[in-house]
Amino acid sequence: MADNTSRDTRGFHELSLDERLTTARDGTAWFARHLAQISDADLDVPSALAGWTRKHVVAHVGYNAAALCNLVAWADTGVETPMYPSFEERNTEIEEGATLPAAALRNLFDHTAARLDEGWRHLPADRWSHEVRTMQGRTVPASETAWLRTREVWIHTVDLGSGASFAEFPEPVLVDLFDDVLSGWRRNGDGAELRLMPAGEPVTDVDPAFVGARTEVSGSLAAVVGWMCGRSTDGITTAEGVTPPRWI
Template sequence: MSFQDLSLAEQLTVARRGTAYFAQRLAELTDEQLYEPTALDGWSRAHLVAHVGYNAAALCRLMDWAASGVQTPMYASAEQRGREIAEGATLSAAALRNLFDHTVARLDEKWRNLPASAWDAQVRTAQGRLVPVSETAWMRTREVWIHAVDLGNGGRFGDFPDVVLDSLLTDIVGMWQKKDLGAGLMLEVDGRAPIAVQPDSTVSEKIGGSLASLVRWAAGRGAVGVSAGGEVPEPPRWL
C-alpha cells in the first residue's frame, strides 16, 4: 500500500506520528548537542531543526493559498530558503525548540480547519510542481521521518511505518528514473519482487536487504544492512 492509498485522515495521522517521532528525538538532545554536526554536509542539528521548523511554516503558506485562492509560494526564492535556515541555525536552543513547536502547531491548525472542498486546490511546490494541497501531508511526512534519523540520536528507518517506507522507495526510484540515473541497478527487497531502476538497461549491480535498509541506502543515509556483489556503491543522488 502506498501513502496515496490512505484516506486524508489516515495520511495526516501518519504525518503527525512522524512529527511526534521527530519531537521525541529533539527532546532527548541537550541544548549543547543541538550545535553539533550531523551527517548532512555543512549542517549542525540546529540547521536541521530550523529547516524542519521553517518547512512547516512554508507548508502553512500553501494551506493559506488553498484556503484563500491567493498565491502564497512556499519560499520567495531558493536563496531566501537557504538564508532562513542559516539564520535559524544561529538561534538559541530555546528559540529553536520554540520555532519547532510553534510551526508544528500552526500547520496542524491549518490542516484541521481547511474546508473539505479546498483540499483539491492546486498549489505549487518549491520545485515548481503543481499538486493538490492534500500533498502537504506527504511532503511533511517525508520531512519529519527522515530528518528524525538525521538528528543522529537513535532514530531508525526501521521505526518508520511500512507505508512510509514503501512510498519513499517509490519516490526515490521514480526520481532516479526521471533523471535517467541508476542504469543497471536492481533493488532486491527481502520477500519481494526485484525492482529494476531502469528496466531497459542490463542489470550490472544488485543491492539487497530489508525494506528499511534499502530505503535508508537509497535515501543516501548509509549502507547498514544492505549487500551487493562486492563493496556497496553510493546510491544515485535523489534530491
C-alpha cells in the first residue's frame, strides 16, 4: 500500500506470477458464479453502474478478455496488437454487446475467458517481460495483463449487483487497488484534500503538500477501497456529500 513501509501483507504485484494468474482466475470464477445466479430476464435490469444494465457489464467483461488476448498475442509474436482500435470502438462494442441475447452474452464471457487463459498458459516464459501498451497508453510488461484482468473481474462482479462486495476481495487485490486509485488521483491532481484512513493502516494523504482542512475518509480497508472505486459508501465515515473523484 502507498505510504506504508511496515505492512506485512503483500500487494498483488508482490505475488509470484503464478499467484497473480491464480487470483485473476479466481476472480473470473467468482464473476461466473454470480452471473450464473442471475436469470436471463434479470440481465436486462440496471447494474450498480449508472447507465449500464447487467448486460453491459457482462459484455464489457467479455470483450475485456478478448482485448487482453490481443496484448498476450503482441507479447508472443512481437506484432503490435492494441487492446482496442479506439475508445469509440470499444464503447460501441459494449453497447452492441448489451443488445445480444442472454445466451450469446453468457457464451461470450465463457469463450473469451477461456481464450485468455489459454493465451496465458502458452505464453513462453521469456515473453512475459515483453512490453505492450494499455488502452490508457501505459507501457507495461505482458505480465501486467494479470492485474488488468484481476481488476476487471473482481470490481465488475460487484457491479452485477447480485450481492458481491469488496469485503470478499483477496487482501493483495485491495492493497493494489488502493494504490491504483491513489496514483490515478495524484496523476490527475484530484482529491488533494482527502485523507484516507483505512482501519489498521497508516493514514494516507492524497496530496501531502495540500494546505487546508483535510477531509477524512475512514472504514475498513475493503470499505475504503470500495468507496475510492466509486462503488459503495457502506462502512464509510466521512463528511456529508463527499464523493470520490474518478480514477480511470
